Amino acid sequence: MQRPSLRNPHDVALPPSKVPVALQWIGIGIFLALALASGIYSFGNHWRRATFTLGGAMLWLSLLRLSCDSSIMGIFAVRSRKFDAAFTAAIGGLMLFLSATVESLGS
Incomplete structure (x- = not known):
């Protein structure tokens, strides 16, 4: 059993x-x-x-944050589920956008 002081206070009622x-x-x-x-x-x-891979990983993390318990997520559960999912989805989407739109610089 996890000690109450280590639980995410934003997700207590979920x-x-x-x-x-x-x-x-x-x-x-x-x-x-x-x-x-x-x-x-x-x-x-x-x-x-x-x-591209890290952007995809961040989008995957946002899905995990919405569907997994905070006690399982551990250090990936920083704030509320909605905030964490929105933040990681925004960062992941931005990284995917950048990887798709920035020129390859001759490679």
């Missing part, structure tokens, strides 16, 4: 997620794999792929 806990953990694993792939792309000087 009902538990209907998604099984195992699927919630798998979703977080997918997010971490996408973030790792983005880092690998950036170290390989594939900045457009890295930006």
Whole structure:
């Protein structure tokens, strides 16, 4: 059982997620794999792929934030569900837009 002081105060009144806990953990694993792939792309000087992958990961994180419990999300549950989802969706969408519209600089 999680100590009450470690719970997200913004999500105390929310009902538990209907998604099984195992699927919630798998979703977080997918997010971490996408973030790792983005880092690998950036170290390989594939900045457009890295930006696109990280943007997709952020959009995935916004879906996770809406559908997973705060206790499972851990450090990814910063504010309320709506705010976190809107913020990560905006950042992810902006990153996808930038990766699609910025010229490839001859590559």
